[in-house]
Amino acid sequence: MPQGSVVAMTTTTETPISDTSAAASVSGAVKVYGKGNTSVRALDGVDLVLPRGGFTAVMGPSGSGKSTLMHCMAGLDTLTEGSAQIGGERLETLKDAALTKLRRRKVGFIFQAFNLIQTLTGRENIELPLRLDGEKPDAKWFHEVVSRLGIEDRLDHTPTELSGGQIQRVAVARALVSRPDVIFADEPTGNLDTTSGAEVLALMRAAVDEYGQTIVMVTHDPNSASVADRVLFLFDGRIVDSIEEPTADAVFERMRSLSTVRTEGVS
Amino acid sequence: MFRVAVKGVLARKLRLILTSIAVVLGVGFVSGAFFLTDSMRQSFDNLFTQAVEGIDVQVQTKEYKEIIERQATSGTAVVSLDLARVGMPEEAVTRVRDLPGVQRASGSIFESGVLILDKDGEPIGTGGAPSFGANWIPEAADIGALRISEGDAPKQGEVLLDATTIKNGKYEVGDDVTVLFQGGRKTEEFEISGVVKFGDANNLNGAAITVFDTKQLQGLLDMGDRYTALEVQADEGVTQTTLKRTVAQTLGTEYDVITGAESAAEQSEAIDRGFLNILQNVILGFAAVAVFVGAFTIFNTFTILVGQRTREFGLLRAIGASRRQVLSIVVLEAVLTGIVASTLGLLAGYGIAGLLRGMINSFLDGGIPSDPFPLTQRTVLVSYAVGVIVTLIASLLPAWRAARLSPLEALRANPAHAGRGWKSPVAGSILLLIGGALVIWGFNPGDDASTQTVLGLIGGGFAIAIVGIALLSRLFIVPITRVLSTGLARGTTGELATRNVLRNRARSATTASALMIGLALASLVLVFQASLGATVDRQIDDILGADITVYNSTALQTGVGVVEDEAVEQMREVDGVDQVAGQRYGGAAIGDEFDPGGDVESIVAFDEGALETDGLVELEMDTGSSEPGDGILIDTDLARDEKLGVGDEIELAFSTDMTRSLEVMGVYEPNEIVGSQLITSIATFDELQPENVRAASGVFLSVDEGVKPTTVVERIRDELGRDANFLEILDTEALRNTFNDQLAPILGLVLGMLSLSLVIALFGIGNTMALNVFERTREIGLLRAVGGTRGQLRRIIRVEAVLVALFGAIVGVIVGVGAGRALIGALEDEGFVFAMDPITLLLVLLGGFLAGLLASVLPARRAARTDVLAAIATE
Numbered sequence A: 001m002p003q004g005s006v007v008a009m010t011t012t013t014e015t016p017i018s019d020t021s022a023a024a025s026v027s028g029a030v031k032v033y034g035k036g037n038t039s040v041r042a043l044d045g046v047d048l049v050l051p052r053g054g055f056t057a058v059m060g061p062s063g064s065g066k067s068t069l070m071h072c073m074a075g076l077d078t079l080t081e082g083s084a085q086i087g088g089e090r091l092e093t094l095k096d097a098a099l100t101k102l103r104r105r106k107v108g109f110i111f112q113a114f115n116l117i118q119t120l121t122g123r124e125n126i127e128l129p130l131r132l133d134g135e136k137p138d139a140k141w142f143h144e145v146v147s148r149l150g151i152e153d154r155l156d157h158t159p160t161e162l163s164g165g166q167i168q169r170v171a172v173a174r175a176l177v178s179r180p181d182v183i184f185a186d187e188p189t190g191n192l193d194t195t196s197g198a199e200v201l202a203l204m205r206a207a208v209d210e211y212g213q214t215i216v217m218v219t220h221d222p223n224s225a226s227v228a229d230r231v232l233f234l235f236d237g238r239i240v241d242s243i244e245e246p247t248a249d250a251v252f253e254r255m256r257s258l259s260t261v262r263t264e265g266v267s
Numbered sequence B: 001m002f003r004v005a006v007k008g009v010l011a012r013k014l015r016l017i018l019t020s021i022a023v024v025l026g027v028g029f030v031s032g033a034f035f036l037t038d039s040m041r042q043s044f045d046n047l048f049t050q051a052v053e054g055i056d057v058q059v060q061t062k063e064y065k066e067i068i069e070r071q072a073t074s075g076t077a078v079v080s081l082d083l084a085r086v087g088m089p090e091e092a093v094t095r096v097r098d099l100p101g102v103q104r105a106s107g108s109i110f111e112s113g114v115l116i117l118d119k120d121g122e123p124i125g126t127g128g129a130p131s132f133g134a135n136w137i138p139e140a141a142d143i144g145a146l147r148i149s150e151g152d153a154p155k156q157g158e159v160l161l162d163a164t165t166i167k168n169g170k171y172e173v174g175d176d177v178t179v180l181f182q183g184g185r186k187t188e189e190f191e192i193s194g195v196v197k198f199g200d201a202n203n204l205n206g207a208a209i210t211v212f213d214t215k216q217l218q219g220l221l222d223m224g225d226r227y228t229a230l231e232v233q234a235d236e237g238v239t240q241t242t243l244k245r246t247v248a249q250t251l252g253t254e255y256d257v258i259t260g261a262e263s264a265a266e267q268s269e270a271i272d273r274g275f276l277n278i279l280q281n282v283i284l285g286f287a288a289v290a291v292f293v294g295a296f297t298i299f300n301t302f303t304i305l306v307g308q309r310t311r312e313f314g315l316l317r318a319i320g321a322s323r324r325q326v327l328s329i330v331v332l333e334a335v336l337t338g339i340v341a342s343t344l345g346l347l348a349g350y351g352i353a354g355l356l357r358g359m360i361n362s363f364l365d366g367g368i369p370s371d372p373f374p375l376t377q378r379t380v381l382v383s384y385a386v387g388v389i390v391t392l393i394a395s396l397l398p399a400w401r402a403a404r405l406s407p408l409e410a411l412r413a414n415p416a417h418a419g420r421g422w423k424s425p426v427a428g429s430i431l432l433l434i435g436g437a438l439v440i441w442g443f444n445p446g447d448d449a450s451t452q453t454v455l456g457l458i459g460g461g462f463a464i465a466i467v468g469i470a471l472l473s474r475l476f477i478v479p480i481t482r483v484l485s486t487g488l489a490r491g492t493t494g495e496l497a498t499r500n501v502l503r504n505r506a507r508s509a510t511t512a513s514a515l516m517i518g519l520a521l522a523s524l525v526l527v528f529q530a531s532l533g534a535t536v537d538r539q540i541d542d543i544l545g546a547d548i549t550v551y552n553s554t555a556l557q558t559g560v561g562v563v564e565d566e567a568v569e570q571m572r573e574v575d576g577v578d579q580v581a582g583q584r585y586g587g588a589a590i591g592d593e594f595d596p597g598g599d600v601e602s603i604v605a606f607d608e609g610a611l612e613t614d615g616l617v618e619l620e621m622d623t624g625s626s627e628p629g630d631g632i633l634i635d636t637d638l639a640r641d642e643k644l645g646v647g648d649e650i651e652l653a654f655s656t657d658m659t660r661s662l663e664v665m666g667v668y669e670p671n672e673i674v675g676s677q678l679i680t681s682i683a684t685f686d687e688l689q690p691e692n693v694r695a696a697s698g699v700f701l702s703v704d705e706g707v708k709p710t711t712v713v714e715r716i717r718d719e720l721g722r723d724a725n726f727l728e729i730l731d732t733e734a735l736r737n738t739f740n741d742q743l744a745p746i747l748g749l750v751l752g753m754l755s756l757s758l759v760i761a762l763f764g765i766g767n768t769m770a771l772n773v774f775e776r777t778r779e780i781g782l783l784r785a786v787g788g789t790r791g792q793l794r795r796i797i798r799v800e801a802v803l804v805a806l807f808g809a810i811v812g813v814i815v816g817v818g819a820g821r822a823l824i825g826a827l828e829d830e831g832f833v834f835a836m837d838p839i840t841l842l843l844v845l846l847g848g849f850l851a852g853l854l855a856s857v858l859p860a861r862r863a864a865r866t867d868v869l870a871a872i873a874t875e
């Protein structure tokens, strides 16, 4: 029996999928890697709506499909089945060039590591998506973002001269400065010490609260997840649970119970 | 360790094959040079062996042989050949014929300077090769290499032509043909009785041959009853050495007697020292450029590959590999790469040799037999030695770097890290100084230095200096790239490309060096060529007062080309001609003995009025008069060397066995138009020189005020009619062009080297760019993720490659022009003036630009295709 049916959990969808007021969404998302015997079903029917101005955390064991979900929602990868949209644009209808433009204008990224181009200064890295579009950043907004993130005096430094926390803040600034529909952050604090990690998380939270930015974040840490408005639990390519207004303890509890379910399911 | 190294090579085989293309080309040229020259040497040996079949002993007069050898080495006719005096006398032939053991003794004639005119009366060109006349020896019809392939032996009034001349002149057997003797002093009509070949070849190494009836040829060459050689065939059972001894004893010391085998060896050796040697050296020159440029590419690739594997080496060290073992892994990989590249190079050599033979044959009309290329031990050894040693040298530094790191450093290493040490510029400066010193030494060698030493010093010095410049060039890469990028690399992509170039200056500079070397060489030669042109222009402007210059176009082929007095008189009558003066040209020895094999100076004489102020030749006097009168004028160099001044006497000896003491009437500044250190009057000249040089070797004319020289040239042509066919009648513009035309082959070689170095540099840049793209996979993925389009990524790589290439091209042109400036400076005493042609230098830069563009195509495509997810998901 497939595990999915053992954990009979339905996703809570607050908005219908057709609602274009959502910052981004997927429905019936299936992603299969490879062919034949060796194929992996990384996403196995995910429906997810990211409401505007929401901070969503995605949790799940390693290999559960979190990164795949991010990539497919962000237009970095294409779904095998189902559909995805960002800011009202259906991703599966777009060609590479259009997808690239969409990433430039409507999507922000924060990765766990290698976030910045080594040869560019902090300022140049922040401005990069706009510059690639032949645009200049709005000076007021740029100033607002970098001063809020506390990196004004690091703007002329190259990544090798920045600390891990500063690098991630520059990455947050880059994601914010083009005012994207949604920011995808894949374990953004995974490489940071606890204090720097907490600072970066606080800043992401502030971006949601103060600027109404939509953020999705993958994390392993219940404390980090508790900063979000809701936490989704991914298991074998399916969303198996969610918590609204999570606390670290609640998240921790849910993870424990999920891993129990998994062990039982396997046995 | 061997297994690790083999796996290392196999894992990167494509990369390493791409890298070794430079070595493959270099080794290809090395082995190609050997393949081609070995095969040609073999077929010439065969031909010459065949040619002396039936000739057991060959005899020439010693004097004849000396003069011929002198003409072959000096290329000029300062010693003229009076065959009636120095030829092989009939009497000697008869004497040898009666000796015991002699089956046959025949007088043979083989003499250059017999030209065939085509149907329009123009001499049929041989591309600089000689044009021989030979006599038909009926008793030797079936032996030797010379065979009638069509038609019959020549009788009086008939000739045999070689197959190539027949073809080039569009003649057929039975046609009438005009033959020109002694540089046009005689012309004669003949009927073509047949065609000759040499073995299977249509011509003899590019040379033309016309075969005549013996008596008739003797008459036409004014040689009385003499020959140029005597060939003797021995009776059965008599050895060549026995016969040689008998003949030598009979004829005495005036004669040079050699066996047939020795004769064949002598001819082979002459070809070996001449044509084959030049050919081999030219191809090896290409090989040197290819190998040298290739070494930079290999060095770069090994540096990058080793850098990328630093962590792997750290791991090996951590689990117990010693420094030496790490070092030996890289060195072994280099050796393996070298072996593979050399093997491919050997194969490429076959192709290169074949291509070159095809090219040469298309010039020489099948003069080179298509024998298979012999694979000698020497070719194999040298090819592998060159390939392996170069690869090894280029990989030593990276290998040593890899081994030097401690395990922990290695594990932590960042492969793209840029070294900005002070060591390279210091080392570069030292190398530049050493190289410069060697070059200067090469230009001022000791008296006993051989040509090889001089070339070695200059070439080696240049190579060392170039390595120094390559190391130093990274100091300038920032400003130059910045300036270039303001013009070429605008916008965000341009900025990213610029930063990429500057990210690892050492790497970019080394990559650019490959291009720099070739373009430096090319611009050096271009500057030299432009300067030579300017120098000729200056001479024409400053010291040639004449508007028109006339000389015999067959002079090069016949060695005796003259303009007859009669023709000079005819020119004098042409409407629009103002002054006319001929210049005679002969040889003389300082002292009381004339030895054709010893020191012979040229000596000239001008018709009345030529040397006056504002005359046809502007002679600048140091002291004394510009009129030699009964005495002589000498130039300042000779005056210094011989410690002579006005009023002193100089004793001269001539080929006519006369000697004469002449009073120095004046001393003049060295003059390139005069082209000699001795000037006498025409009367003195004619009195002392043999009959065949008592005519003008060149004629200078000025035209009346207001008349166009070109119009006068046309009138002279009309006046002289057919005689003008073998005269060059040139106004100053045309004279300039003939000098420039002489430089055309050098230009061709330069273009060849330029293209070769461009090709190699192209692979070098492409290879480095591909490695860069690979190294920056993650960064490229990130760029794509945050919105960089494929086009933008392609552009970044393209601009980066162009910036690197242009940097190399600019440094190359600067270095080349600088070296050219220094070279011309050193030659200033010889009257050289510096000049350069900005257009050709711009074209060189354009070549660099295109090389960069082309080199970026594949890496750019690869960058654009980078899988974003794979790039960002790693680790």
Ligand SMILES: Nc1ncnc2c1ncn2[C@@H]1O[C@H](COP(=O)(O)OP(=O)(O)O)[C@@H](O)[C@H]1O
Residues within 6 Å of the ligand: A033, A034, A040, A041, A042, A060, A061, A062, A063, A064, A065, A066, A067, A068, A069, B869
């Ligand atoms: N490019 C790929 N090719 C094949 N399988 C992949 C690829 N990317 C991810 N997978 C597989 O898909 C599943 C989900 O991976 P991923 O989304 O990276 O998980 P997570 O981020 O939750 O750790 C895993 O089983 C992984 O091995």
Ligand SMILES: [Mg+2]
Residues within 6 Å of the ligand: A066, A067, A068
């Ligand atoms: Mg992941």
